[in-house]
Amino acid sequence: MKIFVAGLPYDLDDAELTEIFEKFGTIASAKVAMDRETGKSKGFGFVEMPNEEEAKEAIEGLNDISLGKKPLVVKAAEERPGGGSGGSRPGGQSRPPRFTNNRPRF
Incomplete structure (x- = not known):
């Protein structure tokens, strides 16, 4: 079962998150969400x-x-629409390709 955990101290890491939960049983994985930029x-x-x-x-x-x-x-994690791939839109529609300019190439 995948569990969502919010309200974590900002200095808590994956190992500490694992330590908190392993008192209740076996942990397959524990991951603190990190900001990509900072x-x-x-x-x-x-x-x-x-x-x-x-x-x-x-x-x-x-x-x-x-x-x-x-x-x-702390609650059961909800599945994302589109299967949780992060790249799909609701309803399974994919995004149209992005173009940097609309000039035809010769």
């Missing part, structure tokens, strides 16, 4: 737990606890 945490992340019961216990045990200034929001 390289800093966005304050949320995702944890993948293969055992659904352990994942549900983690959600119940960690939701609304405080690790910093604000309480955590």
Whole structure:
């Protein structure tokens, strides 16, 4: 089960996120979302737990606890429209190609 976690302290890294969740069971992956331009945490992340019961216990045990200034929001992650590829639009439509200019090439 994929779990969404918001309200993370901005200095928390992937290893620390794993450490928080492994008290509830096996962790397949834990990733803090990082801003591409600044390289800093966005304050949320995702944890993948293969055992659904352990994942549900983690959600119940960690939701609304405080690790910093604000309480955590821990819930089952929702699938993105289009399968979560990040490059598709709702309804499975792809974007038209981008052109830098409209002049024909000879």
